Amino acid sequence: MISDELEQRMRTIKHKHFANDTIYSYLDDGDLQKIEDEVAVAFQGVLKALAINTREDHNTKDTARRVAKMYVHEIFKGRYYPPPEVTAFPNAKQYDQLYMTGPISVDSTCAHHFQPISGQCYIGIFPGKKVIGLSKFNRLVDWIVSRPQIQEEMTEQIADTIEKETEAKGVAVIVKAEHFCMTARGVKEHESDMMTSVLRGDFLKIDHLKSEFFSLLGNMKGMK
Numbered sequence: 001m002i003s004d005e006l007e008q009r010m011r012t013i014k015h016k017h018f019a020n021d022t023i024y025s026y027l028d029d030g031d032l033q034k035i036e037d038e039v040a041v042a043f044q045g046v047l048k049a050l051a052i053n054t055r056e057d058h059n060t061k062d063t064a065r066r067v068a069k070m071y072v073h074e075i076f077k078g079r080y081y082p083p084p085e086v087t088a089f090p091n092a093k094q095y096d097q098l099y100m101t102g103p104i105s106v107d108s109t110c111a112h113h114f115q116p117i118s119g120q121c122y123i124g125i126f127p128g129k130k131v132i133g134l135s136k137f138n139r140l141v142d143w144i145v146s147r148p149q150i151q152e153e154m155t156e157q158i159a160d161t162i163e164k165e166t167e168a169k170g171v172a173v174i175v176k177a178e179h180f181c182m183t184a185r186g187v188k189e190h191e192s193d194m195m196t197s198v199l200r201g202d203f204l205k206i207d208h209l210k211s212e213f214f215s216l217l218g219n220m221k222g223m224k
């Protein structure tokens with residue numbers, strides 16, 4: 001089975017391959033199809049265990065395959081696909097003020113319950129020598145959140161990646177999200193959002209930069 005092969009491969013290189021790690025660079029040609037096939041068989045087992053007659057039920061006949069495709073190529077694609085290409089440009093005009101982007105949609109999955117995490121991300125940049133296209137922030141965020149996640153680690157991973165790609169002097173990341181494991185089950189609290197924030201570089205060193213970030217944040221779409 002491909003999962004056993006991958007387990008062996010990861011063990012050899014000591015890659016922890018947790019739910020929110022990406023493993024795309026360790027996959028060979030054809031592995032993605034093998035993963036999809038194995039997930040389809042395994043999910044068929046889940047449906048069978050739930051005592052669903054998938055042989056005759058028109059609604060669930062192809063569900064296992066649909067779920068497998070969705071996991072591998074869509075909602076967990078950040079594990080199996082490479083990151084988006086990011087072209088950096090020189091900060092030619094030497095812009096040295098804070099800029100912000102957001103809300104960026106966050107459609108993720110809770111690693112504890114495999115339930116949706118749905119929300120927004122806001123990014124503040126205090127630029128260095130490089131700038132990247134605005135849409136690249138959205139693509140990078142989508143790549144990171146498309147894994148089974150917990151919000152705290154997701155926010156750190158977004159900050160790590162943005163820091164690496166922009167080489168900014170300061171990076172600030174806020175994620176505000178609804179967790180369906182809280183709202184659709186368990187306590188069924190529909191009003192709760194979770195907010196996480198990670199500040200890096202100059203946002204930690206320069207007080208006025210941090211306060212400017214939070215005052216601008218309060219005026220952004222979705223923050224009122």
Ligand SMILES: [Zn+2]
Pocket residue numbers: 110111112113114115179181182
């Ligand atoms: Zn959960």
